[in-house]
Amino acid sequence: MENKSERERLYVKIDESGTLVEASYLPMVGSRIMPLPVAPGTAPRNASFEIDSSGIITGASQQHLNGHKVILYRPSSPALGRTDTATNSCTWKPDDTGGWVCD
Numbered sequence: 001m002e003n004k005s006e007r008e009r010l011y012v013k014i015d016e017s018g019t020l021v022e023a024s025y026l027p028m029v030g031s032r033i034m035p036l037p038v039a040p041g042t043a044p045r046n047a048s049f050e051i052d053s054s055g056i057i058t059g060a061s062q063q064h065l066n067g068h069k070v071i072l073y074r075p076s077s078p079a080l081g082r083t084d085t086a087t088n089s090c091t092w093k094p095d096d097t098g099g100w101v102c103d
Helices: none
Strands: 010-014 020-023 032-034 045-051 069-073 089-094 100-102
Touching: 045 089
Parallel strands: none
Antiparallel strands: 010 020, 010 045, 032 069, 069 089, 089 100
């Protein structure tokens, strides 16, 4: 019998800016779905989805989220002493253990 490991589905709450304000995988809280998939002025919405090997959302309960990426913008270092520095970003992707990694 084949031993198949299923990836855990993500359950999230997304605010009007496209930011994950709640997530079943806590490190994703504060990440954003890009490009912005939520219309301004809408209430936070619950959704669930999976992320494929390219970091693309698939199988989303809110269909308009499919095809987007979840991006984490890392805060810039205060040691730089500047507020206009670009922040690094990474895309959440599946890892080899059934979870996610920011790559």
